[in-house]
Amino acid sequence: MRTALTVLRKDLRLELRTLETVPAMALFAVSTFVVFHFGLGRVTIDGQLAAGVLTATLLFAAMLGINRLFVAEREQGGFDAFLLAPVDRTALLIAKAAALFVFLTLLEVVAVPAFALLLLGPSLGPPLPGLIAVLALADLGIAVIGTLVSAIAVHTRARDLIGPLLGLPLLIPALLATARAAGPLLASHATTSPPGKWIAILALYDVVFALLAYAVFDFLLED
Amino acid sequence: MARTPGTRPVADTPAVELRGLTRHFGERTALREVSVRVPAGATLAVLGRNGAGKSTLLRILATLLRPHGGEVSVLGDPLPRRAFAVRGKVGLLAHEPLLYRDLSGRENLLYHARLHAVGRERVDSLLSAVGMERRAQEPVRSLSQGMVQRLAVCRAVLHEPALLLLDEPRANLDPGASELVEPLIGRASRCTRVLTSHDPQSALAEADLVLGLRDGRPQFVGAPGELAGATLKELYA
Amino acid sequence: MTIYGKGLRGLSLATIATLSVAFSLVFFYAPLDADQGFVQKIFYLHVPLAIVSLCGFVFGAALAVGYLRTGDRRWDMRSYVAIHMALIFGIGGLITGSIWAKASWGHWWVWSEPTLVSFLIVLLLFATYQPLRFSIEDPERQARYASVFSVIAGAFVPLNFLAVRLAQEYVHPRVLTLGGGNLPGPMRLTFLISLAGIGLLYVTMWKYEMTAKNARMQLRALRRALLGDDAVRPAGRSAAPS
Structure with missing residues (x-):
């Protein structure tokens, strides 16, 4: 756990120095909202359409972060440096997933208000706690799968x-x-609590892939 | 600089022992039937032209590559079975400095220090030992190659390894800097060393033992004095 | 030296026989569907293709676990061939499914049929298996990463089916369920024999490709032994795991 924190702190510091990933993700998301405005020919959207636009945009923006997650490790010897240390390799998975989770959260801090401002019809206020819970679960899944995918793709x-x-x-x-x-949550007569069925599916998805990632991650580091 | 070496192998177990080490990359064989025994505290020079398998050998000893055949024992532990026990006891200085370009030298070393559970005083003392304390706050990308190499030396010896694996350790170092790192990675470090060099003469001068590789096959194993000029020429031909 | 391809002739004959019986039953024995008429008979091709393809993906994932456990590259090769064949069967299943959808619902594609949608997603995922594999240079890393991918994708299959099934808010009145549980007798018999025939076809094709790959591998090994490393050109893209 201590090792994971060390790696996470290094990743956040690197991101703070270079500002390569999070600002790009946020800018991409806002641009995509503008594209959706013209593409859909709508001033405001709500309900399932709004949810679809928001999730698709966040997912595509997340792809940018996923692509870059391991680039510094690969190009600047971070993998070797980590593998030379007498530490548990799972720490790298935890640290990278945590870093991606932080990046996604920062992305949403910018993208969700921008979405409410630019496209969303109904007010975001009342359903916000529910939306935060849904996005947190989604981020967890994206962080775990993204880390796996990134670790595979980087080689x-x-x-x-x-x-x-x-x-x-x-x-x-x-x-x-x-x-x-x-x-x-985003409908014009919004409910404030998200449907339990989908929360359960998201949680199940997160748990299964977290276990799977834990099981296979070591194979991606070996040489 | 006074150093108390960390874990030292018992005198009669060799620091490195290879018996028929073989490693493939797909269908290509990078190392074939390499056998050598390096006593604790001795220096092995690995000679051969580019692509002869020198770096592969070092990476295997560093536990970064797994051997495909034969027996490898490093500091008394067989590889790859007990790789976790070997990690943290070897220091690797390869072509890549293994430093993040956008962090400062000090930040990089502190990161490695935390991974190896080493105190920060060690980082500061190493930085001053290689004369880098003044530029330690600058990002690595703004430093010259020689300075980066000095930082890489600090990184490699940070955790006081018992075995040093040095791939062209003096590349990019001017004579002054070379002298600064001498107590850390030279004979004065009293570590067991496995080193390669683009300059066979200087490597031979440092070595107790020589392993000559050609296309992954061992051509010569023995003391530097026994290495005939013709054999040396053949290694690089 | 092992001789591969043992039993291949018997297997091929059994496959041809079963498939012939299955097709005769489809055309001459199974009753015409009251609503859909003759075109409904593509069901006997579409559903077995889809089932066998999915089983092939899971089979490939299981073989990949074998590779990760043992590190023996032959497991990886088996897994590669299993997934490769399953992809071909899957594309066949998708095309026949599309024809069936056009005939019975009037559209080439129906989003309301969760099995079809899930199947498309699974196929999209497994379609990246080959691009992934061939963009990794080091053969061992290739085998390892491909195996990790197969395991992840194999576990993805049931989760994906669950999520897509739940997403269908109005449950479409399903003509026929996959298991054939509620089929009338003659239809069920025809369906089961078709399934057996397509399953045998998969196994036969898998074995054929394995035999070819093994023969090539042994030939290369012999050449290397006789003529030296340099005499054998490095395996190209088509060689897959060798």
């Missing part, structure tokens, strides 16, 4: 292609559950 020749190609199908069920859970 391929065409890593910018392999990342999304692998990540998008794997994340479709998570996207589906997130969108369905957020839909009623």
Whole structure:
């Protein structure tokens, strides 16, 4: 755990120094909202459509972060440095998933208000706690799967292609559950609590992939 | 600089012992039937031209690559079975400095210190030992290659390894800097060392033992004095 | 040296026989569906193809676990061939499913059929298996990463089916369920024999490709032993795990 914290702190410090990932993700998300405005030809959207636009945008923005997650390790010897240390290798999985979770949270701190401002019809206030819960569960799933996908893709020749190609199908069920859970929250006569069925699916998805990631991650580090 | 070496192997177990070590990359064989025995405290020079398998050998000893055949024992522990016991007792200085370009030298070393559970005083004393204390706050990308190499030396010896694996350790170092790192990675470190060099003469001068590789096959194993000029020439031909 | 391809002739004959029986039953024995008419008979091809393809993916994942446990590259090769064949069967299943959908619902694609939608997602995921594999240079890393991918994707299959099934808010009146549980007798018999025939076809094709790959591998090993390392050109993309 201490090791994971060490690696996480290093990752956050690197991001703070370079500002390579999070600002790009946020800018991408806002641009995508503008594209949706013109693409849909709508001034405001609500309900399931709004939930779909929001989730798809966040997912695509997340792909940018996923692609970059292990690039510094690969190009600047971070993998070797970590593997030379007498530490548990799972710490790298935990640290990277945590870093991606932080990046996604920061992305949403910018993207969700921007979405409410630019596109969303109904007020965001009342359903906000429910939406935060849904997004937190979604981020957890994206963070775990994203870390796995990124660790696989970073060693391929065409890593910018392999990342999304692998990540998008794997994340479709998570996207589906997130969108369905957020839909009623963003409707014009909004409920304030997300549907339990989809929260359960998201949680199940997170747990299964967390266990799976734990089981296979070591194989991605070995040489 | 006074150093108390960490874990030292018992005198009669060799620091490194290879028996028929073989490693493939797909269908290509990078190392074939390499056998050598390095006593604790001795220096092994690995000679051979580019692609002869020198770096592969060092990476296997560092537990970064797994051996495919033969027996490998490092500091008394067989690889790859007890790789976890070997990690943290070897220091690797390879072509890549293993430092993040956007962090400062000090931040990089502190990161490694935490991974190896080493105190921060050790980082500061090493930085001053290689004359880098003044520029330690600058990001690594703004430093010259020689300075980066000095930081990489600090990184490699941070946790006081008993076995040093040095791949061209003096690349990019001017004579002054070379002298600064001498107590850390030279014979004065009193560590067991496995080193390669682009300059066979200087490597031979430092070595107690020589392993000559050609296309992954051992061509010569013995004391530097026994290495005939013709054999040396053949290694690099 | 092992001789591969043992029993291949018997297997091939059994496959041909079963498939012939299955097709005769489909055309001459199984009753015409009251609503959909003759085109409903593509069901006897579509559903077995889809089932066998899914089983092939899971089979590939199980073989990949074998590789991760033992580190023996032959497991990886078996897994590769299993997934490769399952993909071909899967594409067949998707095309026949599309034809069936056009005939019975008037659209080439129906989003309201969760099995079809899940199947498309699974196929999209497994379609990245080959691009992933061939963009990794080091053969061992290739085997390891491909195996990790297969295991993840194998576990993904049931989760994906669950999520997509739940997403269908209005449950479509389903013509026929996959297991064939509520089929009338003659239809069920025809369906089961078709399933057996397609299953045998998968096994036969898997074995054929394994035999070819093993033969090539042994040939390369012999050449290397006789002529030296340099005489054998490095395996290209098509060689897959060798």
